[in-house]
Amino acid sequence: xxxxxxxxxxxxxxxxxxxxxxxxxxxxxxxxxxxxxxxxxxxxxxxxxxxxxxxxxxxxxxxxxxxxxxxxxxxxxxxxxxxxxxxxxxxxxxxxxxxxxxxxxxxxxxxxxxxxxxxxxxxxxxxxxxxxxxxxxxxxxxxxxxxxxxxxxxxxxxxxxxxxxxxxxxxxxxxxxxxxxxxxxxxxxxxxxxxxxxxxxxxxxxxxxxxxxxxxxxxxxxxxxxxxxxxxxxxxxxxxxxxxxxxxxxxxxxxxxxxxxxxxxxxxxxxxxxxxxxxxxxxxxxxxxxxxxxxxxxxxxxxxxxxxxxxxxxxxxxxxxxxxxxxx
Amino acid sequence: xxxxxxxxxxxxxxxxxxxxxxxxxxxxxxxxxxxxxxxxxxxxxxxxxxxxxxxxxxxxxxxxxxxxxxxxxxxxxxxxxxxxxxxxxxxxxxxxxxxxxxxxxxxxxxxxxxxxxxxxxxxxxxxxxxxxxxxxxxxxxxxxxxxxxxxxxxxxxxxxxxxxxxxxxxxxxxxxxxxxxxxxxxxxxxxxxxxxxxxxxxxxxxxxxxxxxxxxxxxxxxxxxxxxxxxxxxxxxxxxxxxxxxxxxxxxxxxxxxxxxxxxxxxxxxxxxxxxxxxxxxxxxxxxxxxxxxxxxxxxxxxxxxxxxxxxxxxxxxxxxxxxxxxxxxxxxxxxxxxxxxxxxxxxxxxxxxxxxxxxxxxxxxxxxxxxxxxxxxxxxxxxxxxxxxxxxxxxxxxxxxxxxxxxxxxxxxxxxxxxxxxxxxxxxxxxxxxx
Numbered sequence: 035x036x037x038x039x040x041x042x043x044x045x046x047x048x049x050x051x052x053x054x055x056x057x058x059x060x061x062x063x064x065x066x067x068x069x070x071x072x073x074x075x076x077x078x079x080x081x082x083x084x085x086x087x088x089x090x091x092x093x094x095x096x097x098x099x100x101x102x103x104x105x106x107x108x109x110x111x112x113x114x115x116x117x118x119x120x121x122x123x124x125x126x127x128x129x130x131x132x133x134x135x136x137x138x139x140x141x142x143x144x145x146x147x148x149x150x151x152x153x154x155x156x157x158x159x160x161x162x163x164x165x166x167x168x169x170x171x172x173x174x175x176x177x178x179x180x181x182x183x184x185x186x187x188x189x190x191x192x193x194x195x196x197x198x199x200x201x202x203x204x205x206x207x208x209x210x211x212x213x214x215x216x217x218x219x220x221x222x223x224x225x226x227x228x229x230x231x232x233x234x235x236x237x238x239x240x241x242x243x244x245x246x247x248x249x250x251x252x253x254x255x256x257x258x259x260x261x262x263x264x265x266x267x268x269x270x271x272x273x274x275x276x277x278x279x280x281x282x283x284x285x286x287x288x289x290x291x292x293x294x295x296x297x298x299x300x301x302x303x304x305x306x307x308x309x310x311x312x313x314x315x316x317x318x319x320x321x322x323x324x325x326x327x328x329x330x331x332x333x334x335x336x337x338x339x340x341x342x343x344x345x346x347x348x349x350x351x352x353x354x355x356x357x358x359x360x361x362x
Numbered sequence: 363x364x365x366x367x368x369x370x371x372x373x374x375x376x377x378x379x380x381x382x383x384x385x386x387x388x389x390x391x392x393x394x395x396x397x398x399x400x401x402x403x404x405x406x407x408x409x410x411x412x413x414x415x416x417x418x419x420x421x422x423x424x425x426x427x428x429x430x431x432x433x434x435x436x437x438x439x440x441x442x443x444x445x446x447x448x449x450x451x452x453x454x455x456x457x458x459x460x461x462x463x464x465x466x467x468x469x470x471x472x473x474x475x476x477x478x479x480x481x482x483x484x485x486x487x488x489x490x491x492x493x494x495x496x497x498x499x500x501x502x503x504x505x506x507x508x509x510x511x512x513x514x515x516x517x518x519x520x521x522x523x524x525x526x527x528x529x530x531x532x533x534x535x536x537x538x539x540x541x542x543x544x545x546x547x548x549x550x551x552x553x554x555x556x557x558x559x560x561x562x563x564x565x566x567x568x569x570x571x572x573x574x575x576x577x578x579x580x581x582x583x584x585x586x587x588x589x590x591x592x593x594x595x596x597x598x599x600x601x602x603x604x605x606x607x608x609x610x611x612x613x614x615x616x617x618x619x620x621x622x623x624x625x626x627x628x629x630x631x632x633x634x635x636x637x638x639x640x641x642x643x644x645x646x647x648x649x650x651x652x653x654x655x656x657x658x659x660x661x662x663x664x665x666x667x668x669x670x671x672x673x674x675x676x677x678x679x680x681x682x683x684x685x686x687x688x689x690x691x692x693x694x695x696x697x698x699x700x701x702x703x704x705x706x707x708x709x710x711x712x713x714x715x716x717x718x719x720x721x722x723x724x725x726x727x728x729x730x731x732x733x734x735x736x737x738x739x740x741x742x743x744x745x746x747x748x749x750x751x752x753x754x755x756x757x758x759x760x761x762x763x764x765x766x767x768x769x770x771x772x773x774x775x776x777x778x779x780x781x782x783x784x785x786x787x788x789x790x791x792x793x794x795x796x797x798x
Contacts, residue, residue, distance in 0.1 A: 290509050290535045321507045321535035362529050 038218045041211040043185035044150075045074050047192040048112060050222065052082050055110060058196055059086040062097055062114030062150075071116055072152060072211055094124035098149060102132050102201075106143045110196055118153035118205065119165040132201035133176030144199040148192070152208035153181075154245055154297055155335045155346050159208075164335035166245070166298035171203050172275035172307065179275040180227055181205040183248045185216045190225030191272060198227060205274075207245045207297075214249060230278035232285065236267035238360045239322075240285040242308050243295040244270055247327075247347060251295055254353040264360045274304050279311060286312040290321030291359050295352055300328040322362040327355055363441075364419050366434040367412065372403045372706040379403045380428040380576065381435065390418045392438065399435070402576050406706050416440035499530070506533045517542045531652035577671045588733035592649070595769040596728045597777055600760050601785045603744045606630060607759045608793040621686055628664065629688035630788065631741045632716050636660055636681045638783035639714060644772045645737040645765075645780050646713050654736075654771055663712035663732055664692055666699040667722065673699050674732060676712040720744065720761065729766045737767040737777070739784070763788075 038046070052058045060066075060075055060082075066089040069076030079087040090097050094115055101111040115121045121128075128149065135145045155164040171179050178200050182188040188206065195202040225231075233248075234255055243251045248270055255266035269285050271277055286292045292312045294305040309324040327347045329335070335345045369379050380402040386392055397409035398418065416438040423435045505511065506521050510533055514521045517538075524541045526533035565571065574582070588594075610625055617625040639646045639660055647656045660681040663674040675695035677683070683691060698704050715732040720743035729740045742762040749758045763785060767777045 290507070318508050318512045321509045358529075362532070362534070 035217045035219055037215055038185050039212050039215045040183075040185045040188055040206065041072060041074055043189040043216075043218050044192055044206060045076065045078075046218070047189040048075065049078060049081065051193055051196045052078065052086065054222075055196075056086075057108060058110045058112065059088075059104070060112050060114070061088055061090055061101060063090060063092055063116045065089060065114050070114065072208065074150075074206075074211075075114070094120055094122075095127055098124040098127040098132065098147070101147045101149070102127060102135065102145055105145045105147045105201075106135065110146050110148075112148045112150060112196060115149060115151040117163050117165075117208075118151040118167045119162040121149075121151055121167055121170075124149075125170070128171065128177065128201070128203070129174045133174050135176075136200070137176060145201045146196075146199045147201050148195045148198075148204050149201070150192075150204045150206060152206050152211070154207040154209055155342060156209045157339065157342065158337060159335060160337040161333060161335070166296070166329075166334065168203075168205060168274050169298060169303050172304050174275070176200070177275065178202040178227060178273060179205065180273045181207075181244045182225065182272050183207065183210060183244055183246070183270060184214055186218045187225050187231065187270070187272065189218055190223050191227060193222075193224045194227045197224065202227070210246050210249070213246070225272065227273050228276075228278055229272065230281035231270045231272055232267065232281065233270055234266060234268040236265035236289065238264045238266065238289060239291040239293060239356060240267045240269060240289045241293045241295055241356060242269045242271065242282060242285075244272075244274065245297050247295045247297055247352065250347075250349040250352050251356075254349060254356055257353060258357055258360070262357065262360075264357065266356060266360075271304075271308070277308065277311065279315070282308060282311060283316050286316040286324075287319035290319055291362065292316075292320075292324045293355055293359050294324070294326045295347065295355075296328055297346060298328050299331045299334070300326055301331050303328060322359055325355060325359055327352060364437040364439050365414055365416075366422075367398070367414065367436045367438060369401075369429050369431050369433050369435055370410070371431045372401065372406060372408060376403045376431065376706070378428050378430050381423050381425055382407070383425055384421055385409070386418050388418055388421055392416065392418050403706070406704050406709060407702065408705060412438065414438045414440055503530070503532055506538075507535070509535050510538050513538045513542065517545070519545070575671075577673070581672060584733055585730050588730050592731050592733060593769040594728075594731060594766050595774060595777070596764060596766045597774055597781065598726070598762055598764040599778070599781045599785050601763045601788050602749070603627075603759045603761045603788060605793065605795070606788055606791040607744060609791050609795050612793050617689075621689065623689050623693040625689060626692075627720075627741070627744070628692055628716070628718055629685050630791070631718065631739070631784070632662055632664070632677070632680060632688050632692065633683075633685055634784045634787035635714070635716055635739050636662065637787060638780050640681065641783050642776055642780040644776055645767065647736045647771055648713075648734045649736065649768055649770050657713040659711070659713060661711050661713045663715035663735075664695065665715060665717040666696050668699065673704065673709065674712060674715055675699050675704055675708045676710065678711060715739070716741070726762055727764070729764065731766050731768060735768075736771040737765055737780075740764040740766070761788075 048060060060078055064071055065075040066079040066084065066087050075087065097113050101113040104111045115124065132145045132147060135143050153166050168179055168181060171177055178198065180191055180195060180202060182191040192204060195204050233252060241251045251268055255268055258264045258266065267285050267289055269282060294308045296305050298304065300306065305326045305328055309326055312324050329345055336342055372379060381399050382402045383400040385400065386398045392398055392412045392415065394415040395411040398412045399410045401408055401410045418436060419439045420437040422437065423429055429435060503526065504522055510521060519542065521533050524533045524537055526537055528534040610627065614625045643656050646660055647654050659679060661676050661678045662680040663676045665672055665674050677691045677695065680688065695708060698708065712732065712735065714735055715738045717729055717738060718741040719727050720741050723743050725742050725745060727740060729738045731738050744759050744761045746757055747760045748755050749760060751758065763781060765777050765781050
């Protein structure tokens with residue numbers, strides 16, 4: 035096992051799947067010769083050739099539309115949207131074509147595409163390089179939305195996404211690319227898309243989180259365990275849509291207190307759906323209000339650093355909310 | 363028009379009263395404040411004055427019956443037109459007092475005319491007096507959370523009877539789980555109603571069974587409540603009373619002649635305690651769930667032994683009285699206590715209690731705090747003992763002085779500062795000190 039960052043893990047996952055299945059291909063802006071703006075696809079064109087790893091015009095609708103066409107003809111394309119902020123032009127292709135194709139064709143065609151999209155706030159990213167777009171897609175039956183956080187989970191989940199017969203939107207937190215490192219198994223493995231992951235067992239409260247915030251949650255959980263003896267159970271959904279209700283509810287019932295933490299703004303968010311799930315189905319086990327932490331309902335994200343810092347939930351705010359709920 | 367008379371609250375913590383005798387019969391005319399019945403409560407036996415003038419229309423309670431405070435006991439027709447039947451609206455309310463939410467379109471919930479009670483219930487409470495906020499807070503604590511309510515129902519416990527460690531004193535899941543765990547080892551009994559039949563001891567041949575009097579039951583309840591709720595701590599100092607003994611010996615005859623009451627040690631002790639309370643006000647306080655209420659008034663309860671019972675009449679505003687005033691007031695309440703003439707007011711509002719079992723010969727005892735007060739002072743018998751004074755052995759009059767205190771409210775440090783302040787004052791007396 036080697037220690038890898040998120041970027042390397044995703045790269046390795048792509049390369050391994052391409053070696054294992056010749057129908058897997060990579061397409062997107064600058065993914066070929068340049069190796070991707072974040073270098074996720076570096077070296078893939080050299081290894082697999084221009085027919086399987088190729089650059090597209092700057093047109094998201096075309097990227098996803100072509101991938102759909104290739105997929106119904108037997109290929110398993112991995113389409114990259116350079117920044118999740120630019121996914122709206124492909125919205126129609128994703129929700130009206132990819133998500134509905136199987137149903138509309140009465141099961142004649144599956145659309146096994148994977149759409150990779152880096153999301154989340156990075157310093158200086160401002161309006162068009164910072165957005166969390168998951169909520170736009172988490173109300174679309176026929177589509178899967180996954181957002182693994184740590185390197186090993188991301189690699190295994192990417193393999194599952196590529197192998198999945200359904201269209202999968204695969205979200206990668208771009209600030210985590212080089213920041214988050216972890217042991218990644220060398221052998222072939224897949225992380226199931228329908229299972230949330232319990233990263234840490236606890237008895238006093240449950241925190242459900244994804245993205246870079248999850249890392250802050252994990253650090254805070256260790257901190258308040260050492261300083262206050264409060265044991266936090268940390269659950270990562272992995273799949274944002276559909277949610278693994280069983281794992282989320284069993285943890286919420288176990289601790290009686292649930293906090294949902296993500297970088298997305300709260301109203302109409304995935305966090306809202308998780309909170310509703312817990313409130314609706316774990317009511318008689320609850321020992322405190324279901325709480326959420328997220329960004330304000332304001333256009334994401336300001337350019338100025340102090341404003342960015344105010345926009346993104348801070349590690350201190352997360353820790354304080356965890357303590358408050360635990361003591362509620 | 364007939365108006366009800368209800369059982370009044372005859373003193374703090376009194377929740378019910380027994381009509382021992384009706385002094386008026388149905389049909390009698392009554393003046394306002396004219397006694398209409400004799401009432402026996404946990405604390406006092408008293409006459410019940412009529413709050414209304416009119417004709418006593420109906421006695422709702424038979425003699426010997428105990429009813430809760432607030433229960434209607436009689437109806438008085440108060441002039442005006444004589445209406446044999448009350449308006450149906452009031453009837454409905456009286457007949458269905460337990461119906462929290464009367465069904466719509468019934469007598470209790472008429473379609474058009476909202477009954478007065480319904481109106482008060484639905485009236486928005488935000489009238490600036492903080493009442494609705496307090497109610498909401500109380501509801502928040504009583505309802506706690508879904509899981510606590512579920513566990514409370516499963517185990518048949520009252521949420522409000524569990525000490526809460528959550529935000530603002532809320533009972534958390536952990537609180538109720540550990541509470542239930544502490545309770546469970548006892549054989550599993552089904553959830554019992556509030557007034558469960560007491561567990562009987564086996565009666566042996568020749569045993570005599572005495573039913574509890576009101577006052578005995580009150581003492582039993584209050585003592586058990588105090589010991590159950592208050593973590594008692596206890597400490598003792600020795601007081602050299604030699605100077606005070608000499609003073610009393612010298613002054614007692616003149617004092618009796620001048621003031622008409624006996625000069626005992628009790629007023630000296632009460633006065634010293636009152637002054638020491640001013641220096642250590644936390645002993646004059648009450649534990650209030652998640653806070654402490656420091657009483658401004660100093661109302662000193664004085665325990666009086668009644669052979670078969672103990673009663674604690676209160677000297678209100680004891681800090682405003684001098685020694686003679688205290689001696690007179692103590693003498694007066696003790697006499698009234700012995701002759702059974704104490705009123706509800708005489709036994710209400712105490713903030714601190716002084717007990718002197720020394721008058722019965724006790725030299726050491728651990729008093730139970732007079733719930734909900736924070737502390738009780740205990741003065742024991744004054745006994746001549748050989749003690750060391752300036753490295754010589756001397757015969758001195760020594761008294762043990764003890765305090766039991768609520769350890770939630772205060773700690774031993776302040777309890778001893780208080781005791782030593784009392785001790786210092788008592789030891790300052792000499793034969794030449796005055797008794798003014």
